[in-house]
Amino acid sequence: MAEEDQFEPVIVGFFCNWCTAAAADLAGTSRMQYPPNVRPIRVMCSGSVDPVYVLRALLGGADGVIIGGCPPGDCHYVSGNYRARRRMAILKTILATLGLEEERVWVRWISAAEGAKFSRTMNELTQAIKKLGPNPMKRDWSI
Amino acid sequence: MSSSAILPVGDGGVLGAVRAFLGSLWQKKLIDALLVPLELPSGDNVVPAIVSDPEKLKMANPLAPVMPLNSARQVSAITIASPSAERLGVVLRPCEMRALIELVKLKQASLENLLLIGIDCPGTYSISDYGRFVQKVKSPANDFLSKFQEGKEDPLLRKACQICEYPVPANTDLVIGLLGMDLNNSILLEAGTAAGERIIGELGLEKGGVRSREAAIAKMVSQRAERRERLFEQVRKDARGLEKLMAALATCINCHNCKTACPLCYCQECFFDSPVFKFEAEKYLGWAQRRGALRMPTDTLLFHLTRLNHMVISCVGCGLCTEACPNNIPVADIFRLVGDKVQKDFEYVPGRNLDDELPLTTFREEELHNIGI
Numbered sequence: 314m315a316e317e318d319q320f321e322p323v324i325v326g327f328f329c330n331w332c333t334a335a336a337a338d339l340a341g342t343s344r345m346q347y348p349p350n351v352r353p354i355r356v357m358c359s360g361s362v363d364p365v366y367v368l369r370a371l372l373g374g375a376d377g378v379i380i381g382g383c384p385p386g387d388c389h390y391v392s393g394n395y396r397a398r399r400r401m402a403i404l405k406t407i408l409a410t411l412g413l414e415e416e417r418v419w420v421r422w423i424s425a426a427e428g429a430k431f432s433r434t435m436n437e438l439t440q441a442i443k444k445l446g447p448n449p450m451k452r453d454w455s456i
Numbered sequence: 457m458s459s460s461a462i463l464p465v466g467d468g469g470v471l472g473a474v475r476a477f478l479g480s481l482w483q484k485k486l487i488d489a490l491l492v493p494l495e496l497p498s499g500d501n502v503v504p505a506i507v508s509d510p511e512k513l514k515m516a517n518p519l520a521p522v523m524p525l526n527s528a529r530q531v532s533a534i535t536i537a538s539p540s541a542e543r544l545g546v547v548l549r550p551c552e553m554r555a556l557i558e559l560v561k562l563k564q565a566s567l568e569n570l571l572l573i574g575i576d577c578p579g580t581y582s583i584s585d586y587g588r589f590v591q592k593v594k595s596p597a598n599d600f601l602s603k604f605q606e607g608k609e610d611p612l613l614r615k616a617c618q619i620c621e622y623p624v625p626a627n628t629d630l631v632i633g634l635l636g637m638d639l640n641n642s643i644l645l646e647a648g649t650a651a652g653e654r655i656i657g658e659l660g661l662e663k664g665g666v667r668s669r670e671a672a673i674a675k676m677v678s679q680r681a682e683r684r685e686r687l688f689e690q691v692r693k694d695a696r697g698l699e700k701l702m703a704a705l706a707t708c709i710n711c712h713n714c715k716t717a718c719p720l721c722y723c724q725e726c727f728f729d730s731p732v733f734k735f736e737a738e739k740y741l742g743w744a745q746r747r748g749a750l751r752m753p754t755d756t757l758l759f760h761l762t763r764l765n766h767m768v769i770s771c772v773g774c775g776l777c778t779e780a781c782p783n784n785i786p787v788a789d790i791f792r793l794v795g796d797k798v799q800k801d802f803e804y805v806p807g808r809n810l811d812d813e814l815p816l817t818t819f820r821e822e823e824l825h826n827i828g829i
């Protein structure tokens with residue numbers, strides 16, 4: 314068995330109440346499988362996720378983080394997801410510039426109707442993080 | 457387009473010419489007060505001060521190569537509650553003016569009723585180097601400038617200054633120009649705005665300029681840009697990747713001095729000093745248990761990464777974070793490297809223009825399609 318199959322990553326999901334969190338519910342009621350590795354946190358809008366929360370999850374030892382918001386144009390608060398997109402772009406650039414595995418952070422737009430996309434995305438993400446291996450920040454006591 | 461005038465340099469040297477010019481603003485009743493660096497009686501430091509009696513200009517020294525703090529923050533302190541009712545002149549270095557532009561956009565300062573006077577900046581020393589320098593020479597400002605006039609790179613300059621590609625102020629009403637001038641004879645007064653033009657007229661100065669200025673500026677900027685690229689290369693080597701970054705932050709004691717000194721970290725209460733970061737004993741012990749140990753105080757890396765996220769887009773590279781660090785951590789080098797990348801991504805140059813929107817307060821519908829699908 315490859316090592317990546319044994320490692321069960323912890324993934325924190327910040328899911329917008331109006332879309333991705335609803336898609337998660339839909340996936341559940343439609344009996345579409347998604348890995349238990351993803352720990353969902355419901356937020357009122359992707360635009361309410363300050364990078365500090367993403368960083369806190371990562372530095373606290375999560376192996377991956379996903380921010381799920383309404384598709385561009387469909388944010389319940391008009392532009393929260395566009396703002397989130399800029400913030401997360403900056404966060405990923407900062408991590409990349411400092412060599413800190415920005416690929417552990419995903420942003421996905423998943424509407425309330427897209428239960429299938431939700432379940433597919435969570436499977437893909439879990440596989441991708443398994444490939445990456447455990448987050449080294451998890452073991453570092455000195456960060 | 458914009459007009460300029462030549463200010464003659466006499467026996468008092470460049471500093472005398474600058475003081476005379478500042479004094480003339482009072483004589484012609486163009487200002488009521490002036491925020492300008494004054495020499496402290498001890499002689500080994502200059503500090504920004506609001507001068508209301510022109511007599512005090514004897515101690516004014518905006519040429520001293522030291523910047524103990526970024527005056528943009530002082531302009532913010534003076535104007536944040538209400539704009540100045542009197543006409544206040546403000547003498548600023550280029551990075552101070554750029555920080556001020558950012559603070560205005562962040563609604564932390566007002567330019568109303570200010571007369572902004574920028575001054576060419578060859579660079580500054582650390583406070584302690586400046587203190588030693590003044591012990592050795594008779595006229596620190598003039599001595600410093602003659603080194604600069606010879607065109608030799610001054611190894612005492614702070615690293616942030618050695619790589620600063622903005623030696624000339626932008627967006628000020630007036631610029632006191634040193635670059636490309638024969639400092640034994642004259643300095644330049646340049647108008648940057650219509651208000652500046654008017655003042656040159658009212659002072660009755662003869663208009664004139666110099667050809668050598670542009671080439672001198674271009675030369676300095678390109679030397680510094682080259683040095684900046686070399687520094688970036690070094691930082692990538694020394695501080696990229698978790699292990700190396702933590703080695704660079706090994707001596708960080710979480711004092712947050714870097715944040716306090718930063719002109720752009722304006723929050724009244726920093727998130728990191730808020731109750732969010734006060735935890736129960738069992739939390740700490742739980743974290744320690746998960747990793748076998750827990751560095752105290754906690755969240756060293758989180759603090760720096762969060763500060764980068766919140767303000768690197770506006771970082772003007774003044775280097776005062778590095779100056780403030782008790783343990784010589786090259787905070788500004790890291791901020792410049794990261795800032796360069798983030799700012800370029802959004803084609804944003806901090807302090808370039810009041811009308812450029814802060815990238816984090818706006819968005820385009822069609823952009824960043826690689827983030828989120």
Ligand code: SF4
Nearest residue numbers: 718771772774775777
């Ligand atoms: S981060 Fe450092 S270099 Fe950048 S503006 Fe703040 S104090 Fe100046």
Ligand code: SF4
Nearest residue numbers: 708709711712714781
């Ligand atoms: S000033 Fe230096 S020691 Fe203090 S928090 Fe900043 S980097 Fe750490």
Ligand code: FES
Nearest residue numbers: 329358383389393
């Ligand atoms: S409400 Fe869903 S992203 Fe803003």
